[in-house]
């Protein structure tokens with residue numbers, strides 16, 4: 001029986017076979033075909049989610065074009081694929097581990113560096129036995145090939161572990177990052193929320209010589225990639241850089257305070273409600289702070305609040321910590337990167353209707369050619385535009401033609 005390898009049909013759990021996906025690099029399609037042969041030859045049983053039976057549950061493939069030993073013009077064509085096999089067992093001691101090993105060896109023999117094709121970079125296993133829809137389990141094991149996986153994006157070398165979020169189209173992401181960098185003033189203090197392994201924050205630290213960069217991410221697996229990337233940052237980077245294993249929706253004000261620029265790059269469902277609320281009340285906090293300036297004593301006391309202790313537990317700090325003077329500043333710029341158009345529209349409306357933020361600029365990117373997906377880079381500024389304020393104070397109030405602002 002021929003296994004189906006592709007994506008779920010929208011709104012269902014029916015797999016649509018996609019052997020020649022045009023949105024994928026040709027070497028990913030080739031790796032899918034090789035996997036199909038391996039599954040058939042070795043009698044690997046695909047997972048049946050109704051029965052909870054079978055061996056191979058999911059496969060994730062990522063491509064690296066990072067190969068400095070060949071000319072830059074040839075790197076994309078020679079991209080190599082990191083394959084992660086999600087296996088229906090608890091760990092490597094389970095009875096069917098030998099079958100997983102056989103599949104990994106098949107891929108390596110036929111697609112690895114000693115084969116004619118040479119497009120497989122590495123093979124990883126993830127163990128997952130849960131009955132829910134969560135794709136990855138907590139246990140990872142590197143099986144074959146190089147464990148390090150790098151890409152050059154946004155002007156830095158970025159480490160991408162299979163357990164951490166990574167953009168699929170790194171060339172399009174690079175274009176977005178270079179555009180984003182222009183909206184961040186040199187020397188700014190930046191908070192990168194929903195940061196993954198810190199691709200955005202670290203690229204800003206390098207390109208905009210940021211005073212401080214604070215990355216917040218809920219997936220603890222991203223920490224290792226963050227640390228590896230920091231090790232390879234250019235020597236001139238001397239920002240105060242930190243990564244925090246924390247939920248951005250938990251006490252979000254604590255992450256917003258102390259930064260001039262906030263970058264958010266949430267999953268498709270958009271911003272958490274508590275973060276949106278915090279962004280809306282920020283201006284009133286500033287007014288309060290001005291009318292009753294906090295003593296440096298009370299700021300020190302703040303360091304003992306529970307959220308601070310929680311976030312410090314799993315954090316990484318590189319360079320000196322931001323100073324106490326920095327901790328009082330509030331963001332003037334909000335940069336929103338969205339992969340979910342519908343949720344972005346809603347979040348955008350919420351921010352604009354609060355009248356605390358205005359939309360300065362928005363760009364759309366096509367990260368998945370041939371699909372309707374749109375990646376948005378939107379830049380919001382805090383406060384009303386000067387021209388709007390003037391009009392409001394004038395006698396005649398002009399009605400805006402549109403009911404809702406559009407981008």
Ligand SMILES: C[S@@+](CC[C@H](N)C(=O)[O-])C[C@H]1O[C@@H](n2cnc3c(N)ncnc32)[C@H](O)[C@@H]1O
Nearest residue numbers: 165194195196199217218219247248265266267
């Ligand atoms: C679209 S990815 C962006 C990652 C990163 N900015 C990048 O470009 O590589 C969204 C990230 O948000 C993280 N995430 C989801 N919910 C979160 C939350 N409540 N708090 C912090 N991070 C969260 C996910 O684990 C994922 O890494």
